[in-house]
Amino acid sequence: MLSSRMMLILQELMAAKSAVTSNDLADRICVTPRTIRNDIKELNSILLQSGGFIESKRGTGYELIIKNSKTFKAFLQKMAKDSNSNMLPSSPEDRVIYIVRKLLLDNYYIKLDDMADKLYISKSTLQNDLIEVRKILTGFKLELVSKPYHGVKIIGDEMNVRFCLAEYLFNRKEIVVNMQRQAAPILPQKDINKIYTIIIKEVKANKIEMSDIALNNLCIHFAIACKRIRDENYVQLAPEDFAGVYSQTEYKVAKGIVTKIESALHVSFPKTEIAYIAIHFLGTKKIAKINLNREEFESFVESDLRAAIKEFIHKVDERLKLQLINDHELFIALGLHLQPTLNRLRYGMNMRNPMLDEIKTKYPLAFDAAVLAREVFNKRLAIEIDEDEVGYIALHISVAMLRQKMQQDVKRCIIVCATGVGSAMLLKYRLQSKYPNQLHVVDTTDFYRLNETSLEQIDFIITTIPIERKLPVPIIFVNTILGTEDLRKIENYLKNRTENKIDFLKEELIFLHKGLPTKEAAIKYLVEKLVAAGYVESSFGASVFKRERLSPTSFGNLVAIPHPMEPHTRETFWTICTLKKPIDWEGNYVQFICLLSIGKNRTSDLKLMYDYLIEIIENKRKVNQLISCEEKDEFIETINAML
Known part of the structure; x- marks a missing residue:
């Protein structure tokens, strides 16, 4: 069996096009040249029986020689199989997630040398991976601390640790109702099944309305709570933080579930942990019937929230002219959705949206409208709404737009x-x-x-x-x-289509194969072109960057559609830019940029424009076809043929 260092040496020699010195290998693997020479001597004894050997060339270094390619290939396949049997990651991205899971689950200091050996990577590679690990943890307000002779460990608020566990131990992008897919084993499967069965039974018995996603999330958080309590990690909040929870019906239901889980899994939940579970109920319950009378609706949706929803819809109409201000169904739907959402957000509880990417791609106008909720709710209710919640709000806006479309x-x-x-x-x-x-x-x-x-x-x-x-x-x-x-x-x-399908496209605002290195550089370049040509004022750029800060406008398929927070021009038009190489746009690669300028009081233009864009951005083949265009007339002819 090869050691981790031997695996690294073999990988380096296989990748090298010429001989590599012991000093070079030592630098890459962070050991001494003497250690390299000793490892190569031992490695050679294994390789000589496996179809190859390492030749030492005086003055040039070491070179891998393969005598029998078939035998050597079988040897490599065996090594790969042994590695996969331990579920070790192969790519840097997978490795980072593996490290996050390992640190979260082990609950104690881990030595970097031990982790590097386990992953068959050098210590310097591990240090680079930990940079990305720290970025992930920062998003959950967690910290990776190191202690001499002990290693590294995650520290932070217990609730934040649990949110991170929920995100990285379970496949949160899929709705997995039966909890059969744990990314990492937090509890034995039989215990997971017991938790799920108990929750289902109690929810039905108490006639609590929950969506499948909410039920799935509750099971996840119960499983995590059991694991953390067994490791003697508890939710620590002041009694006054939970004062309003103990009197709620949801607390009684949570207590009933906890009692049964304590008995089934032999774990003891403190009172604060039961309140923590009750908050999940408060944040996921829904009204069984939609046709409420005014008194029922107002008893469920607090007055401050009702006022915030009115302001939000008014702002949507003011900025995007969607004419939703008199849509009573939208007002009711948002109220019933957002009241439990606020209950969760007030305690810092997140709920991932498995449809987020699809919503952003297929309903960009509704998502743009929903983004406005972030500033309204922040100002009115002092609540921070993330992209996942914006996605859920966008679905309600989409329904209202479709309802209006059917009528008009x-x-x-x-x-x-x-x-x-x-x-x-x-x-x-x-x-x-x-x-x-x-x-x-x-x-x-x-x-x-x-x-x-x-x-x-x-x-x-x-x-x-x-x-x-x-x-x-x-x-x-x-x-x-x-x-x-x-x-x-x-x-x-x-369909409101004209014979000229490129009304929104201007030849002078097409820029092909530009070498722009970043999102900021690309936006700045296009804004400067628009200002110089007299299409927009300088304030246009600030509004585009403000919108980007609220939610990135990259939609996958190499496409980004940046645009200002509010209309700045009389007419609606596109400014197109394709790039020589893709750039990182907040986690998505982008090579096709369509900077929108949204016309004032031109709602029909806006809807039609988004229809055209969706036809393009949903189809990767079409996007690549446009990126490959060398000349403007070729680009215009190509895009015209697509619509």
């Missing part, structure tokens, strides 16, 4: 047909059967009777004969027997 998108038209009632009715029923939720044919008429027909409530006219005189509504000329081209004309109008 039915177009009213008149059919003008010169060939008689039969063909007119054929045309009418063909259209209404094809577009049942988009089109309402108000009437059919002959051309000579058109003057007698009121067009006040009509969106457009479909006619089978040319109409040359000017009318107050658009005219669509089609054949009596509708063909493909006729249907395309009608569909373009129903």
Whole structure:
């Protein structure tokens, strides 16, 4: 069996294109040249039986020689299998997560030499990994401390430690109701199953309404609580912090569950731990019925929250012109969702959103609207809302927008047909059967009777004969027997599409294959181009960076769509930039940037623009096709063909 240092030496020699000196190997592995020479001597005795050997070349160093490639390959496969059997990570990213889990679970100081040996990496590589580990821990307000002759250990508030455990020990991006997928073994599976069974039974018996995600999170936190209590780590909060919890019905339910879990798992929960579990109920309960009367709604949703929701919806309408201010259903839905959310956030409890990336990509306009909740709730309620919560709010905004679209998108038209009632009715029923939720044919008429027909409530006219005189509504000329081209004309109008599909794209605002190294440099470059061309004022850039600080606008598939907090220009347009190499944009690689300038009082433009963008950013092939374009005219032709 190879030692960790031997594995490192072998990896270095396999990667080297020429001989490597003992001094170079010693520097890379952080040992003395003498140790390297001793390890190579021992390593050679193993390799000689495995199809290879290490040759020492005077004056140049060591070189790996493979005599029998088949035997050597089998040897490497055996080494890899032995490594995988211990569930050791292979990539730097996986290694960082492995280290975080190890530190969280072991609950004592770990020596760096021991960890490096376990991972088959050098101590210097481990030190680099720990830089990333510290970044992760900082996000949970935790600290990695070192103690001479002891190693490193995580310290911090117990609740924050548990939040970190919940994030890195379980697959929080999936809804796993039966708790069968632990990323690391926090408890035996039989204990996990007992916890899940007890919670399900008690929740049903007490008629508590919970979503599957909330139920899953509660099971996770119970499992973590059992592990931490067994290790004598307890939630430590002042009694006054929990004063309002002990009188709640949720505390009684939590106590009942805890009693059964204590008996089943032989663990004892202090009173503060029961209150901690009760907060999970307060933060996840939902109302079984949506059609509440005013008194029921106001008894569930506190007055400060109701006022904050009103201000939030008003701000959405003011900045994005979505016309949601009179949507009573949205107001009720947000209240019922946000009241338990506030109960959680007041105690610093998080709930991950497994749909976040998909929401940001598929509903960018609704997500933009939801981002405004962060500043309203911070100012009104002194509550910090993270991206996961913004994603849930965006879903409610999306529902309201779809509800509004269903009410507004039915177009009213008149059919003008010169060939008689039969063909007119054929045309009418063909259209209404094809577009049942988009089109309402108000009437059919002959051309000579058109003057007698009121067009006040009509969106457009479909006619089978040319109409040359000017009318107050658009005219669509089609054949009596509708063909493909006729249907395309009608569909373009129903979707508010024009023949020119690139209304939002300006040739002078396309910048291809730029060598911009960072997100900040890219935004600054594009803003400077817009200011120099007279499209925007200098305040535009500050607003774009403010929006980025609230929530990054990278959407995956190499795309970022930065934009200002509020409209700055009269018209809506894009500024496009492709990059020579992808850049890191808050955790996502980006090579295609579309800087939006949102037009004032142009809501229809905004919705249409986002429809176009979603068609592109959802399709990685289309994005790569645009990134590869060398010239502006090629880019315009390509994007026009996509929409």
